Amino acid sequence: MKIFGIGLSKTGTTSLARALEILGYRTKDNIGVKRYVAGDLSSIKPSVLEENDAFTDTPIPSFYRELDAKYANSKFILTVRDTDRWLKSCKKQFNKKLADKQNEAHKALFMDLYGCIVFDEQRFKKGYERFVNDALRYFKDRPQDLLVLDVSAGEGWDKLCPFLGKAVPNVPFPKANVTQIRWMNITDIVAVAQEAGDEVLKIQSVVQPLRAGLKRDVNSPARAVKLLLYKVKYNALGSNADAARIAALAAHKTIKKRLNTLNAHIPVVFRCGDAKHYAERSNWNHYWLIDPLDNDKAFYEPGGTYTVNIALIEDGKPLLGVVYAPTIYTVYYAMAGKNAFKIEGNGEPRKVEPYTGRDPGSVSDAGNVAKNGNNIRALAPVSNALAICQGAEGKQSIQPYWKDTKEWHTAAAHVIVNAIGLQVTSHKTDNEPMDNKRA
Numbered sequence: 201m202k203i204f205g206i207g208l209s210k211t212g213t214t215s216l217a218r219a220l221e222i223l224g225y226r227t228k229d230n231i232g233v234k235r236y237v238a239g240d241l242s243s244i245k246p247s248v249l250e251e252n253d254a255f256t257d258t259p260i261p262s263f264y265r266e267l268d269a270k271y272a273n274s275k276f277i278l279t280v281r282d283t284d285r286w287l288k289s290c291k292k293q294f295n296k297k298l299a300d301k302q303n304e305a306h307k308a309l310f311m312d313l314y315g316c317i318v319f320d321e322q323r324f325k326k327g328y329e330r331f332v333n334d335a336l337r338y339f340k341d342r343p344q345d346l347l348v349l350d351v352s353a354g355e356g357w358d359k360l361c362p363f364l365g366k367a368v369p370n371v372p373f374p375k376a377n378v379t380q381i382r383w384m385n386i387t388d389i390v391a392v393a394q395e396a397g398d399e400v401l402k403i404q405s406v407v408q409p410l411r412a413g414l415k416r417d418v419n420s421p422a423r424a425v426k427l428l429l430y431k432v433k434y435n436a437l438g439s440n441a442d443a444a445r446i447a448a449l450a451a452h453k454t455i456k457k458r459l460n461t462l463n464a465h466i467p468v469v470f471r472c473g474d475a476k477h478y479a480e481r482s483n484w485n486h487y488w489l490i491d492p493l494d495n496d497k498a499f500y501e502p503g504g505t506y507t508v509n510i511a512l513i514e515d516g517k518p519l520l521g522v523v524y525a526p527t528i529y530t531v532y533y534a535m536a537g538k539n540a541f542k543i544e545g546n547g548e549p550r551k552v553e554p555y556t557g558r559d560p561g562s563v564s565d566a567g568n569v570a571k572n573g574n575n576i577r578a579l580a581p582v583s584n585a586l587a588i589c590q591g592a593e594g595k596q597s598i599q600p601y602w603k604d605t606k607e608w609h610t611a612a613a614h615v616i617v618n619a620i621g622l623q624v625t626s627h628k629t630d631n632e633p634m635d636n637k638r639a
């Protein structure tokens with residue numbers, strides 16, 4: 201049985217693709233077009249259709265009649281959306297700049313659907329309504345073969361699973377490709393991480409004069425007063441409120457405030473300290489997962505390196521990651537599906553390339569990250585996230601602080617490693633880790 205998502209772009213097609221993957225189908229989202237002739241199914245590479253179970257987005261909607269004739273007993277899913285909201289989303293994406301980048305086949309497909317290649321509200325509206333009405337007429341006597349699904353209105357597993365004869369999985373229905381989130385400027389997140397790192401450096405300069413080789417005045421009254429002021433400022437007067445904890449709270453406060461300014465609807469999880477109960481958290485499609493001080497031991501040890509980690513999690517997978525090491529003024533960042541970049545000091549961003557001095561593979565644990573032939577250099581510890589980034593980049597001078605590694609240690613680096621063409625895998629399962637687990 202084949203499954204064809206025949207909803208037009210911007211109607212929840214990526215969400216549907218994710219859902220079908222979760223249900224166990226080999227899914228191909230947005231095949232794209234290199235050749236387009238209306239009604240000619242050979243416009244789609246035959247091997248792609250044969251090798252996969254489910255398909256969504258361009259050009260599948262344009263060929264639902266031909267696909268129905270070729271693949272008997274198939275299921276068709278028409279994703280729909282409130283017309284006004286759909287038009288607003290299309291207006292943002294299908295502009296002249298994008299049209300100029302498209303090939304002739306894609307332009308021909310758009311002319312067939314909408315009568316234009318650049319967004320025109322009236323033509324897109326007529327094209328959308330015509331397409332939906334034609335599909336409904338085509339399947340009007342076959343309700344067992346067509347499901348109409350409005351993902352943006354909250355429809356999901358309750359309609360999809362009975363239609364496909366599948367049990368409802370114990371995960372939220374994915375709501376991927378949310379325009380406001382997907383179009384987020386990652387440089388804004390880099391700036392947030394750098395500001396938070398500066399907060400940590402300020403406090404570190406008070407409690408760790410050894411960084412500058414100053415052994416005197418470590419316990420001076422002036423330093424004691426400054427530290428007390430920090431404790432009051434960050435409400436950290438308890439017996440366990442050591443300097444590293446105060447620094448982490450300061451960075452957390454900065455991060456949360458700035459992220460809420462960028463998008464107030466995305467929850468912020470600080471390690472697990474302020475995480476909501478799993479029953480609530482498990483229903484989130486997006487949340488920020490932050491570690492404001494990864495490797496707090498390095499806060500006190502000269503030569504050690506800690507990081508500020510910020511990851512955006514989407515449906516259990518990291519979508520965006522920033523790893524900032526304030527003491528060496530180095531930041532790594534990436535967004536899923538795009539390149540990874542690195543900034544050192546005041547330099548310009550440069551693309552991070554994978555290390556080619558060894559066989560391509562995966563970053564799976566501290567040993568694999570730090571190996572250099574048969575030797576592991578025993579150097580001052582770095583954070584888990586920085587160790588992963590440097591290991592993927594082929595740096596030899598790393599020795600991670602790898603103890604009780606958690607999601608917030610690795611999620612941001614996970615995106616960066618994927619973006620340079622490698623994988624992060626669990627040393628226990630050899631599978632790519634999922635985020636937002638129960639514990």
